[in-house]
Amino acid sequence: MFLHTENVLKFAFSKESTDDPYETSDSLKFGILGVPFDGTTSYLPGARFGPRTVREASYNFESYNFQLKKTVPTGVLDLGDIEVVHGNFKKTCSKLKSTLDDVLTQKIIPITIGGDHSISYCILNSITQSLGENKITVIHFDAHMDLREEFEGEKYSHATVMRRILDLNPLQLIQIGVRSAAEEEAILSDERLTSFSSYQVFENIENILKCLKNISGPIYISFDVDVLDPAYAPSTGTPSPCGLNPMQIEKLMLSLESKELVGMDLVEVASTEIGDPTAMNAAKIILDFLCMH
Numbered sequence: 413m414f415l416h417t418e419n420v421l422k423f424a425f426s427k428e429s430t431d432d433p434y435e436t437s438d439s440l441k442f443g444i445l446g447v448p449f450d451g452t453t454s455y456l457p458g459a460r461f462g463p464r465t466v467r468e469a470s471y472n473f474e475s476y477n478f479q480l481k482k483t484v485p486t487g488v489l490d491l492g493d494i495e496v497v498h499g500n501f502k503k504t505c506s507k508l509k510s511t512l513d514d515v516l517t518q519k520i521i522p523i524t525i526g527g528d529h530s531i532s533y534c535i536l537n538s539i540t541q542s543l544g545e546n547k548i549t550v551i552h553f554d555a556h557m558d559l560r561e562e563f564e565g566e567k568y569s570h571a572t573v574m575r576r577i578l579d580l581n582p583l584q585l586i587q588i589g590v591r592s593a594a595e596e597e598a599i600l601s602d603e604r605l606t607s608f609s610s611y612q613v614f615e616n617i618e619n620i621l622k623c624l625k626n627i628s629g630p631i632y633i634s635f636d637v638d639v640l641d642p643a644y645a646p647s648t649g650t651p652s653p654c655g656l657n658p659m660q661i662e663k664l665m666l667s668l669e670s671k672e673l674v675g676m677d678l679v680e681v682a683s684t685e686i687g688d689p690t691a692m693n694a695a696k697i698i699l700d701f702l703c704m705h
Contacts, residue, residue, distance in 0.1 A: 458682035526679030647683035
């Protein structure tokens, strides 16, 4: 059960024991999984430490969600970290997919903490096979489009991950907060995606909230912490100025309350120190996700 994982510090408010997580039919709803892999990072290394620092930061929060007026639900289990193969994306991806296939078979909603953004492809590959092509809407929070066909000669990379996810034929891909791209990425985005820049968030967030509220069917959220301005998330692989602030993120995320949320990843946290704002904001986003169901 849950092969390729190892026990580490647990995320706050998760179950204490993994001895028998299926003791009742409703005993487990969410599975938190760390992927300490940064083998495709191209600027600031350290995303392999993201799962640890985000877990540490989670203990700084109360279980009550002030905006939603809910507490963190029961049935949250931290499954530990994937045993990654540093520098080898394909082997790491294979282990991650194997574990996620097991998680999805048990009807557990996966919440994955990275690691660099390349891991999102492995997760969506597993979820797409479970739900079927053209079934899922992917909401992508990021400073970058990540739509390159290849980057530095590599097909699978943090900079190509959304292009690979497009290859999986999701129902739609919505990008929020983007403000950096190569020209060919911008052209592809105009042709195939719904994309909202960080400037559009500042100028007319209500239009974006309306778009999100109109989504029906399964939704997966891929959240690159660099969508936040470096003032709020300085410790990340590819920081980019002119980003969003935490209150804007909260508004956008909470607009999806009670939607059919089938999973989430939060990636590119490269902090190594307790109290780092990058990890704090990341932990807050995961706690919001847990309360949105």
